[in-house]
Amino acid sequence: MILITGATGHLGKSVVDQLLTKTTPNKIAILARDAEKAKDFKAKGIDVRIGDFDNSNSLNEALKGIEKVLLISGVDPVNRLQQHKNVIDAAKLNGVKLIAYTSVTMENFSNSDNQFLMGSHFLTEDYIKESGLAFTFFRNNLYTDTILMFAGENPFETGITLPTAKGKVGFALRREIGEAIANDLLSNYNENKIYEITGSEAYSYADVASELSKLSGKTVTYTELESEDYKGILEKAGVPEHFIQVFTAFAADIKNNQHSKVTSDLEILLGRKPINFSSALKELYKL
Template sequence: MGKILITGATGNLGIRTLDLLLQKVPSNQIAVLVRDPESEKIERFVKEGVEAHQGDYFDYNSLLRAFNGVEKVMLISAVAFTDRNTQHFNVIAAAKQAGVKQVIYTSIIRKENSNLILPEVTMSDLFAEQTLRASGLDYTILRNPPYLETLHSFYGDALKVGGVRVPEGSGKVAAASLDDLAAVNVAILTQNGHENHTYNLSGSEGSSFADIAEALTEISEKNIAYETLSENDYLEAMGMPAFTNDFLLGWVRAVNTGEFSETSGDLERLIGRKPMTYKEFFKKQISISK
C-alpha cells in the first residue's frame, strides 16, 4: 500500500479518521495536511510517526509539496462560508499534478434529482464531484448525512429549554455518527474496489424532530416537548448571526421535507456492522453528561 494523506486532519471527522487509520496502517505510511504542524491536536500523531505537512487549500504549491509520493488523498471538504470551489479545485488539480492515484471526497448526501439547494454547500459539492470525475484520477465520493453530533445545532439545547422548537414539518433525517463515518473513510483508504464509486452514507434509521423530542423525553426522563415555530420566531430563538440565517433554515427545511430520509445501506455495508442510531447516541450523550 502506498502513502495515504488526510486533509482537514485536525477537524472532528479528520481526527477520528486518523485514529482509526493508525489501527490499520503503519504510521510511516500516513501523512496529514494541516495549517499548523505544531498544533496540539496533531502533536500526538507526529510522535507516533505520522508526517505533518504545513499547507492550505488556497496555497497550491504547499499542496504539491504535501502530495509528493502520496497514493491516496482523503479530501475532507472545506467549511461553509469560504471559497470552497477554489479550495477543492486546487486539491484535485495538485493531486493530479503530483501523481496521486485516488482522491476520496466527503460530500453532502442528497436525493437524486433533488432541486434542493443548501446555501454554501450544494453547488460547491456538485462542482467538486464534477471536477473529480473529469480529472482522470480514480475517485470515491462519500456523501455524508447530517452528523448525530451536530443535530442539536438545528434545535438548540432541548434538555435545557425543555423542548425541540423548530419550524413545522414531518420529514425525517437518517443522521450518522462521526465515528461510523470515520470508519467508512478508513475502509475506503485501506481497501481496493471502491474506485470511481459514489456512496450515500445515510444512517440506518430516520427521525423527525418530533421523534427526537420523544426520544429525549424517554431517555432523559424529562418532558421534552415538540413545538413548532414560524421561521422568523425560530431564527430569533436560535440567536445565530444574521448571515447564517439562510444556511440554518436550509438544513431545517431539508430535514422537514425528507431530503435526508432515505436509507441506502451503504454505511452498514462498508463498516460491516449496524451504525449507531439516534437513540443510542442520545443515551450515550445523556449518560456522559450525568
C-alpha cells in the same frame, strides 16, 4: 501512503484514529496549515505535511509521494470550491492514484433551500470526475452529532423548537462515518465508487424529542415553528446573520425531506450494523 486533509477537525481526526487501529503510522500523512496544531499527530509517527488550500505551491509539495488523498470538504463556503480544485490539481500533478471526497447525500439538490452551501459539493465531484483521477465519493447524510446544534444541548429544560415539521433525517454518527471511511481507504481501490452514507432509519425532530423523553425520564417537547419565527428567535439570541441563513436553510431542507435518505452503505463499510438511534442520543447527551 494515505494523506488526510482536515485531520484536525472532528471527522478527519476520527478517520485518522481509525486508520491507526488498522495500519502503521508511517503509512499515514496529514495536511496541516499549522505545525503546532498537528504536533499530536507527529508524536504518533504520522507524517505531517504543511500546506494551505489557498496555496497551490504548498499543496504540490505536500502531495509528493502520496498514493491516496482523502479530501475532507473545506469549511469556507465562499472559497471552498476553488480550494478543492487546488487540491485536486495537486493530486493530479503528483500522480496520486485515487482521491476520495466527503460530499453530501440529498434527495433532490435542484429543489434544495441550501443550494449555496451544498452546491460546491457536487461541483467538486464534477471536477474530480473531469480530472481523470480514480475517485471515491462519501456522500454523507447529516451527522447525528448535529442534533446538539439544532435541538440544543439542554432540550430537557427548553424543549425542541424548530421549523422542521415532520421531515425526517437518516442521521449517522460522525465517528462511525470516520470508521467507515477509514475501512474503505485501506481496502482495494474501488475505483469510481459512490457511497451514500446514512443511518439505518430516518427520524424527525419530534422523534428526537420522544426518544430523549424516554431516555431521560423527563418530558421533552417538540414545538413546530414557522421559518420566519425561527429566524426571529435566532436573531434575538445574537446568532450572526450568516449562520441564521445556514440554520434556516438546513431546517427547510429537513422539513422537505431532503436528508431522509436511508441506505445500507454505512453498515457495509463498517462490517456491522451502525449504533442504533437511541444509543447514539444517549452517547451525545451523556445519558
